[in-house]
Amino acid sequence: MASNPRIIVVGGGLAGLSAVIKLAEMGGTVDLFSIVPVKRSHSVCAQGGINAAKNLKGEGDSTWQHFDDTIYGGDFLANQPPVKAMCEAAPAIIDLLDRMGVPFNRTPEGLLDFRRFGGTLYHRTAFAGATTGQQLLYALDEQVRRYEAEGKVNKYEHWEFLSAVLDGNGICRGICAMDLRSMEVRPFPADAVIVATGGIGAIFGKSTNSVVCTGSAQSALYQQGCYYANGEFIQVHPTSIPGEDKLRLMSESARGEGGRVWVPKQSGDARDPKSIPENERWYFLEDWYPKYGNLVPRDVATRAIFKVVYEYHLGIDGKPMVYLDLTHIDRKILDRKLEGILEIYEKFVGDDPRDTPMKIFPGMHYTMGGLWVDFKQATSIPGIFAAGECEYQYHGANRLGANSLVSCIFGGFVAGPAAIEYASNQSAATSNRHFEAEQKHQEENNARLMKSEGSENPFRLWRELGELMTKNCTVIRYDASLKETDGKLCEMLERFRRINLSDRSQWANTSVVFARQLYNMLQLSRVIAQGAALRSESRGAHYKPDFPERDDKNWLKTTKASFAPDADEPRFEFEPVDVSLIPPRARKY
Amino acid sequence: MADSKSVILQIKRQANPREKSHWEEFELPYKPGMNVISCLMDIAANPVTRDGKATTPITYDSNCLEEVCGSCAMLINRRAHMACSALVDRLEQPIRLEPLSKFPVVRDLAVDRQVLFENLKAVKAWVPIDGTYDLGPGPRMTSEQQEAAYPLSRCISCCCCMEVCPQFNEKTGFVGAAVLSQVRLFNTHPTGAALKRERLAALMGDGGIQECGYAQNCVEICPKDIPLTRSISEVAGAVMHHAISDLFRT
Numbered sequence: 001m002a003s004n005p006r007i008i009v010v011g012g013g014l015a016g017l018s019a020v021i022k023l024a025e026m027g028g029t030v031d032l033f034s035i036v037p038v039k040r041s042h043s044v045c046a047q048g049g050i051n052a053a054k055n056l057k058g059e060g061d062s063t064w065q066h067f068d069d070t071i072y073g074g075d076f077l078a079n080q081p082p083v084k085a086m087c088e089a090a091p092a093i094i095d096l097l098d099r100m101g102v103p104f105n106r107t108p109e110g111l112l113d114f115r116r117f118g119g120t121l122y123h124r125t126a127f128a129g130a131t132t133g134q135q136l137l138y139a140l141d142e143q144v145r146r147y148e149a150e151g152k153v154n155k156y157e158h159w160e161f162l163s164a165v166l167d168g169n170g171i172c173r174g175i176c177a178m179d180l181r182s183m184e185v186r187p188f189p190a191d192a193v194i195v196a197t198g199g200i201g202a203i204f205g206k207s208t209n210s211v212v213c214t215g216s217a218q219s220a221l222y223q224q225g226c227y228y229a230n231g232e233f234i235q236v237h238p239t240s241i242p243g244e245d246k247l248r249l250m251s252e253s254a255r256g257e258g259g260r261v262w263v264p265k266q267s268g269d270a271r272d273p274k275s276i277p278e279n280e281r282w283y284f285l286e287d288w289y290p291k292y293g294n295l296v297p298r299d300v301a302t303r304a305i306f307k308v309v310y311e312y313h314l315g316i317d318g319k320p321m322v323y324l325d326l327t328h329i330d331r332k333i334l335d336r337k338l339e340g341i342l343e344i345y346e347k348f349v350g351d352d353p354r355d356t357p358m359k360i361f362p363g364m365h366y367t368m369g370g371l372w373v374d375f376k377q378a379t380s381i382p383g384i385f386a387a388g389e390c391e392y393q394y395h396g397a398n399r400l401g402a403n404s405l406v407s408c409i410f411g412g413f414v415a416g417p418a419a420i421e422y423a424s425n426q427s428a429a430t431s432n433r434h435f436e437a438e439q440k441h442q443e444e445n446n447a448r449l450m451k452s453e454g455s456e457n458p459f460r461l462w463r464e465l466g467e468l469m470t471k472n473c474t475v476i477r478y479d480a481s482l483k484e485t486d487g488k489l490c491e492m493l494e495r496f497r498r499i500n501l502s503d504r505s506q507w508a509n510t511s512v513v514f515a516r517q518l519y520n521m522l523q524l525s526r527v528i529a530q531g532a533a534l535r536s537e538s539r540g541a542h543y544k545p546d547f548p549e550r551d552d553k554n555w556l557k558t559t560k561a562s563f564a565p566d567a568d569e570p571r572f573e574f575e576p577v578d579v580s581l582i583p584p585r586a587r588k589y
Numbered sequence: 590m591a592d593s594k595s596v597i598l599q600i601k602r603q604a605n606p607r608e609k610s611h612w613e614e615f616e617l618p619y620k621p622g623m624n625v626i627s628c629l630m631d632i633a634a635n636p637v638t639r640d641g642k643a644t645t646p647i648t649y650d651s652n653c654l655e656e657v658c659g660s661c662a663m664l665i666n667r668r669a670h671m672a673c674s675a676l677v678d679r680l681e682q683p684i685r686l687e688p689l690s691k692f693p694v695v696r697d698l699a700v701d702r703q704v705l706f707e708n709l710k711a712v713k714a715w716v717p718i719d720g721t722y723d724l725g726p727g728p729r730m731t732s733e734q735q736e737a738a739y740p741l742s743r744c745i746s747c748c749c750c751m752e753v754c755p756q757f758n759e760k761t762g763f764v765g766a767a768v769l770s771q772v773r774l775f776n777t778h779p780t781g782a783a784l785k786r787e788r789l790a791a792l793m794g795d796g797g798i799q800e801c802g803y804a805q806n807c808v809e810i811c812p813k814d815i816p817l818t819r820s821i822s823e824v825a826g827a828v829m830h831h832a833i834s835d836l837f838r839t
Contacts, residue, residue, distance in 0.1 A: 025721055036650075037706065039746055040658040098727035101716040101778050103739040110729040129739055134657050138742060142715035149710050181695055210652045244620055244627035245673070246654045336736070340743075344655055347674045348624075413721070459634040459646070502636045503645035507605040508696035510648050511633075 004029060005423035007416075008175055008190040010161045010217060012038025014133070014405060015388025016196035017140035018412025019419070024147040026420050031188060032144070033156045033177055035212045039141045042198050042210035043408065046133020047341055048117060048253030049125035050097075050405040052090035056111055061122040063087045070403060071582050073119040073297050074368070074396020075540035075550060077230065077558070079578040082375050082393055086410045093409050094126050100139040103128050105337065115337070116256045119297040119400040119589075130251055130340035136405055160513060161217045162445075164193060164224055164384060165438045172383030173429045176438045178446075181508050185442045187435035191423035194415045195221065195379075196388045196408075200367050203521045203528070204474070205466015207364035208240050208249040218371055218390050219520035222527070227372035227380045228561045228570075229392040231524070232531035235399055235541050236474050238301035239324050240363030241349060247363030248348055250324060251341045252401040254358075255294040257333070260325045261285050261301070262357075263314045270317045273357045274327070284308050289589050296589045299398040299541040302362040306475050309361075316359055323357035364474060366404065368395045368541065369528075372560055377415035383426070385419050387411030392558075397540020449515050454498025458515040461492060461499070465521060473528050477544050482533035489526050493568075496522060527561045527570050534572055535559065552584055595619055597639070597683040598628055600647060603694050610694075614639040614683070625665060625672040625686065626654055647686075649698035656812060659745030662689060662752070663698045669749040671812055672698075689752045702748045708764045712788045714771040716781040728779040741774040741820065743813045750807035750817055762796030766807035769798065770820035776827065789824075789831040798828045 005028050009016050012034035023030045034041065055061040066087040071080060098104060098112065104126050105113040114123040128135035147153045158180045165174040165187055174189040197217040201209025222228040239254065239261075240247040255261070262281045269276065285304055286293045296304070305322055309315045315322065326334060326342075331354050334342060345353045370392040377385045377393075387408065394407040472478075472485040496519055503511040537551035538544050557574040564571050596617045603610040616639040617631050633646035651661040654673040661672040664687040666680060677684070692700035744767055751757045751765035772788045775781035792798045801821055808817040 021721055036652050036658070036660060037702075037746075039706070040652050040660050042653065042658075044657045044745075045653050045655065092723040095723065095726045096718075096721055099716070099718050099724065099780065101727075101738075101775070101781055103735050103742050106730055106732045106735045108732065110731050112726075128742075131657065131743060134745075135739075135742060139716075142709075143718070145706070145710055146713070146715045146717070149713075210658065211654065212652055243624075243654075244622045245624060245630060248655050340657075347656065348676070350676075457634060459630070463634065502643060505604060505645070508648050508699060511646055 005191040005420055006031070006189070007419050007423065008033065008188060008193045009196060010175065010193065011041070011196035011198060011388070011390070013041035013043040013196060013198055013388060014137055014140060014408035015412040016194070017137070017144050018409045019194045019196060019387055019416040020144050020153055021140065021147070022413055022416030023420065024152040026417060028420055030153045031156060031190065032153055033159050033161055033175070035158070035160050035180065037157045038144065038155065039138065041137060042213050043137040044134040045208070045210060045249065046136070046405055047130045047249060047251035048256065049115065049127035049132045049402045050094065050136065051117065051124050051400070051402040052094040052126060052406065053087065053122070053124055054091050054094060054112065054114065054126070056114060057123040059122050061124055063090070065122065066090065066124060068582060069120045070394070070400055071396065072587060073400040074398050075587050076396065076552070076556065076579060076584040077233070077539060077577060078394060078396035079558075080581040081578060084581060086394055086407060089410050089413070090406045093406060097136060097139055100143060102135045102139045105129065115253060116295060117401040118252050118255070118295045118301070119292075121292070125253070125256065125402040127253065127337070130253055130338045133405060161197065161220070162442045162516070163220050163438060164381065165434050166224065166381065167429045167434050170225065170381065171429070172381050173434060176442045178442070178513070180513060183446070183506050183509060183512070185439055185446065187439045189435065191426060192383050192385065192419040194385045194387060194419050195371065195390055196386070196412065197390045199389045200524065201364060202462070202517070203465065203525055204364040204469045205463060206243070206247050206470070208237060208247050214517040214521055215524050216517040216520040219524035221371060221379070221381070221384065222561070223523060223563045223565070225381050225563070226384065228369065228524070228527050229372035230369035230531070230559050231367075231527040231561060232535055232559060233368035233397050233541050234364060234474060234528065235298055235366035235368060236302045236362045237365035238298055238305055238362050239360040240365070241345060241358070242361055242363070243348060248344055249365065250345065250358060250360050252298070254324060254326060254338060254341060257337055258326070258329050259294065261294055261305070261322055262325060263308055263316065263322050265314070267313050268318050273323055282314070292589045297398055297400060299543070300589055302475055303543060305362055321359045321361050324360045325357040326353050327355060327357060362475065364470060366399055368392065368397060368399055376418040377411055378418060378422070383422065385415040387415040397542060445516070446512060449499065449501060449512050450504050452499050452501065454500045456495050456499045457502070458499055458511065458518050461495060462518050462521070465492060465518075465525065469525055469528070473532055475543065477532050477542065478546065479533055479544070482529050485529040486526055486533070489522055489529060493522050523563070530570055531559045531561060531572065550587070556584065596623065596628060596677055599683045599685045600697070601687040602647070602697050603688070605696055606694055613644060619677070623677040625675040625677070625684065626651055626661065628677065628684070629672070647698060648696040657745060659747035662747040662749050663687065664689060669752040669810055671747060674812065689748065691752050691757055692748065702746070705746055705748055705751070705765070705767060708768045709771060712764070712768055712772050712791050713784045714768070714775055716775065716778055717783055718780065730779070738774060738777065740815055741770050744770060744815055745813060747812060749810045749812060753806040753810045755804050755806070756800050756802045761800040763800035764792070764796055766817040766821060769824045770815055770817055773820040773824050786831065789828050792824065792828050793832060798825050801825070
């Protein structure tokens with residue numbers, strides 16, 4: 001293969017850009033594809049910070065402790081060696097970001113400041129106000145722009161990945177993508193492809209995710225032969241702000257800086273929260289979890305809120321909400337450390353959280369599951385690598401706060417060099433006809449959607465999907481409703497055939513683009529629902545009241561779904577988890 | 590507005606860059622907490638105009654919906670604003686939506702803002718690090734330095750400051766306030782300062798700092814309250830200083 005390999009990176013969030021930087025630095029030529037200009041990727045939404053055991057607070061923190069917290073927080077479902085490698089790499093990643101100019105908050109001495117986050121007792125989270133993801137993404141975006149100016153990176157922004165181009169031996173030789181303005185479908189050859197396409201929030205209708213987080217690319221690859229792993233593990237963040245268009249995240253850093261969660265002890269108490277005396281408030285997280293208090297991991301906090309609201313019928317004025325209270329903290333500290341998220345609450349709700357407790361409720365936030373990858377980020381299709389939220393590797397059954405940013409960057413830093421190494425050992429394809437065939441196939445898909453004369457509006461079908469998945473595949477799961485969900489998903493796939501696009505123009509047609517994403521969402525939803533139905537235990541974010549305990553004897557296993565094209569449905573197999581470094585122990589906070 | 594039963598929107602439509610624009614009116618059932626984005630989503634789910642004609646969903650840019658990605662800037666009741674943070678309860682009806690006027694229309698409310706990213710390239714808006722291998726921590730910085738840099742680094746590239754600037758047009762080729770503020774950010778970073786002279790040189794000719802007419806519209810419209818006029822005057826001073834020192838050097 002050429003000494004200067006050509007690598008395609010799909011997705012320009014933290015994972016994608018990290019991979020691009022490594023590739024360009026190693027002499028590769030990169031074609032970078034993104035639905036939105038990369039600076040507008042979903043990584044900007046990450047708020048609270050990035051974990052690294054720098055031990056700058058004299059607490060005796062260590063990378064091993066970070067590793068242990070992550071494995072324990074993930075309820076022992078993650079393969080351990082790559083998690084250990086990530087935790088060991090994290091301090092140097094922080095240093096690199098610092099060198100790139102990320103304006104991390106500082107201590108009086110001018111060193112990086114660290115705060116606490118969920119699932120750990122150490123100050124391990126570096127942060128830039130409460131817009132850390134934005135600041136990290138910008139730093140990487142700037143470095144990529146520098147490589148772009150040097151001609152090492154070509155950006156294809158406003159292009160959407162449709163499929164991989166596989167040769168007769170099932171080896172990936174490039175991708176098919178669509179220009180979201182001209183609607184042109186075009187194949188692009190590459191020596192290797194790195195997929196970094198983020199989360200799947202849109203499957204749940206409203207979530208904390210951005211609009212582009214549909215999981216469409218992962219689903220397309222699953223339908224082309226990639227394994228999809230641990231799909232049933234969905235993180236519902238305990239504190240989000242319900243909204244008409246989305247659920248806005250209220251960062252865990254609010255609790256990291258001392259925020260307290262409470263409800264009035266009296267059901268239906270309609271008083272102004274500030275007039276409710278201390279002894280008539282129930283700080284249920286502090287009560288139930290004295291050691292970690294408000295900083296228990298997300299799955300634990302979310303279930304606690306559900307219990308208080310739905311079992312004890314407490315909430316705020318009869319509504320399913322609880323208070324997240326910062327009003328006891330000094331305003332100057334709040335402004336210095338949390339301004340970005342306070343501003344979001346102020347702008348979208350209208351109240352100032354410095355003066356009045358915020359009203360919050362759990363919202364779908366993150367997928368621990370994703371494309372199956374090996375320890376070098378390689379998927380099961382030769383030539384395709386994956387990094388970031390779109391793959392499953394680092395978070396087990398529940399992700400700890402502030403671990404996503406580090407896993408994105410670390411994953412990208414592993415995937416980049418691995419793709420170069422793969423490309424330099426790979427011989428060229430014997431023919432080019434696969435490109436034409438895949439292009440034709442995708443053009444036909446578009447033409448079929450454009451012509452379809454049914455009655456189903458894709459946006460309305462999507463709302464139904466979101467409500468169904470949120471109801472049955474999030475916090476509390478029952479086998480009966482999971483099976484019913486899969487049945488309804490089959491019906492929706494059937495209804496998808498009768499879709500009617502109200503827009504049939506050939507320019508910037510968002511309806512055809514969305515319809516394609518919706519089809520992929522429906523296929524991936526079946527992986528989530530069926531995977532959840534199969535797993536007869538409770539582990540991390542996957543909770544079944546009928547199987548309330550973790551069952552290591554039968555279920556210390558990675559779920560691997562593969563697509564059976566003829567049956568048009570997922571098949572499941574299970575792989576033992578590598579627990580070679582930390583023996584599984586009971587998870588009790 | 591909160592008690593009215595419906596929301597009326599007038600939206601400027603344009604099928605593609607070559608077609609002429611026209612207006613369409615929509616009436617939606619009111620729901621508490623609506624914003625302009627949720628209105629556009631409701632239209633997509635039922636694309637019918639107020640007078641009952643079937644139409645197409647509106648094309649617009651959006652992503653994060655929490656005013657950090659900078660995608661959804663448009664003219665809302667003639668004012669440049671992010672559609673996500675434009676709450677229906679706070680808007681006068683009918684709500685008038687138009688694309689930003691200073692950028693080429695792609696379709697409907699979506700415009701092409703590539704010019705900003707090209708300008709960031711031209712002024713080398715990055716810190717020139719040696720490489721990604723482990724070279725230890727970055728330069729030590731005081732809290733004051735961090736607190737000065739952070740607000741500048743929160744620019745979301747929405748281009749509202751360029752939209753409202755009387756000097757931002759094809760004739761001047763002015764780079765706009767956002768880019769000038771990024772120049773200030775990178776010139777004050779200890780490592781970023783290595784490229785200071787190149788950045789200032791890029792701002793010396795046509796389209797550079799001299800085009801600014803100090804209308805101060807930029808700082809007033811910025812959704813992130815970035816001190817843009819302060820950035821402009823600091824960069825203007827630096828460019829002047831740079832020009833004079835160049836004069837003595839030759």
